[in-house]
Amino acid sequence: MHRLLEKVAIITGAANGIGFEAAKKFASEGAKVIICDYDEARGKECEQELLNQGLECKFFQVNVADRATVDAMAAQVIAEFGKIDILVNNAGITRDAMLRKMTKDQFQQVIDVNLTGVFHCTQAVIPAMLQQQKGKIINTSSVSGVYGNVGQTNYAAAKAGIIGMTKSWAKELGRKGINVNTVVPGFTETSMVETVPEKVIDQLKQQIPLQRLANPEDIANAYLFLASDESDYINGHALHVDGGIVM
Numbered sequence: 001m002h003r004l005l006e007k008v009a010i011i012t013g014a015a016n017g018i019g020f021e022a023a024k025k026f027a028s029e030g031a032k033v034i035i036c037d038y039d040e041a042r043g044k045e046c047e048q049e050l051l052n053q054g055l056e057c058k059f060f061q062v063n064v065a066d067r068a069t070v071d072a073m074a075a076q077v078i079a080e081f082g083k084i085d086i087l088v089n090n091a092g093i094t095r096d097a098m099l100r101k102m103t104k105d106q107f108q109q110v111i112d113v114n115l116t117g118v119f120h121c122t123q124a125v126i127p128a129m130l131q132q133q134k135g136k137i138i139n140t141s142s143v144s145g146v147y148g149n150v151g152q153t154n155y156a157a158a159k160a161g162i163i164g165m166t167k168s169w170a171k172e173l174g175r176k177g178i179n180v181n182t183v184v185p186g187f188t189e190t191s192m193v194e195t196v197p198e199k200v201i202d203q204l205k206q207q208i209p210l211q212r213l214a215n216p217e218d219i220a221n222a223y224l225f226l227a228s229d230e231s232d233y234i235n236g237h238a239l240h241v242d243g244g245i246v247m
Contacts, residue, residue, distance in 0.1 A: 002030030003228040008081045010034040010073075012064055012121055013091030015042040017190035018140075021216035022088060022223045027055035029224065031086070034077055036062040038091075064091045064117030067124075074124035084128040086227045089118040089139045089162075094192055096151045107154045114158035118165065129178050137173075138226045139166050139182040140219075143242050146184060163238050170236030179235045183222045186242025188214040209244035 009026050013019040015037035027033045027050050035050075037043040040061045047059035058080070060073045077084055092114045095106040118139055129135030144152050145159025166182040173180055187193060187204055193213070205211050222241045225231055240246055 003224065003230070004086070005030035007031045007085040007227070008034070008077065008083050009086035009088065009227065010036060010077065010084060010121070010125065011088040011090055012036045012062065012117070015039050015046050017192075018185070018188065018216045018219045019088075019090040020046055022090065022220040023057065024050065024055075025217075025220045025224050026086075026227065027053075027057055029228075031056075031227075032081060033057040034073070035059045036064075036073060036091070038063050064089075064121055065112040067120045070117075070120045070124050074121075074128070078128055083132060084125045084135070085132075086136045087121060087125045087138070088223050088227070089121055089137070090223075091117055092140065092158075094152070094155055096155070098151050099153050102153055110154035111158055114155065115161045115165075118162055122165075122169065126173070126178075129173075130176055133177040135173075135178040136227050136231075137169065137178065137180040138223055139180070141166075141182045141184045141238060143184060143186050143240070143246050146246050166238065167236050174235045179226075179231065181226050181231070181234055181237045181239060183219060183226065184238050184240045184242065184246075185219045186214050186240075186245050188216060188219060190216060207245055208242070212243065214241060214243065 009031040011019055011023050014023045014035040023033050023035050035046055043059040047057055050057045062069050062073050095110050097106055139162050141162045142159040144156045148156050166180055169180040219241055222239055
């Protein structure tokens with residue numbers, strides 16, 4: 001049985017890593033997946049890969065930091081599909097630097113994409129979900145937003161803010177039939193950690209009770225659960241998928 005049959009699901013940052021894993025998983029569960037990403041070439045490749053598998057999807061080039069492109073995407077999804085059931089705010093970037101060396105641009109770029117972008121996308125889909133009196137919004141935080149991380153002032157601030165926004169929106173929108181939750185990934189095997197020295201990765205693994213990094217499917221599985229009807233009574237929750245590094 002398909003867990004997301006006929007659901008219309010928007011996933012941001014869906015052309016790579018966790019986002020693309022989620023797009024594949026949602027589509028295989030019967031969803032009509034809207035692949036949103038700033039990378040047009042890679043986004044079209046992902047779209048074609050899913051279409052070749054007989055899955056239903058459509059790619060939109062979106063810069064979540066640019067409200068106009070977000071609103072245009074949401075309007076076109078409504079025009080073509082008639083509804084929006086699920087939003088996964090997965091898009092994110094890093095611009096790491098120690099506090100004393102971090103530039104204003106490095107700080108602002110991460111806030112614009114990782115925090116303001118979540119605000120933009122959520123506001124854009126809310127009218128449709130309010131009309132339906134039902135919807136699932138899934139935000140993506142990080143363990144860095146829970147306990148901080150050296151060199152990630154901007155990233156930690158944005159990811160902590162996402163937890164606060166999630167709880168606020170859960171209180172506002174829960175009475176309207178809309179569930180809002182956040183997934184809190186631990187360190188995950190994506191392009192974001194490719195530049196981390198192997199020695200540092202080994203040290204990280206020693207700190208994790210499960211002794212490994214997450215893989216993208218681990219996080220996508222959490223997205224799928226929170227998007228499905230199985231999570232209908234979960235609201236305002238921060239679901240840690242981190243191997244136990246934060247307890």
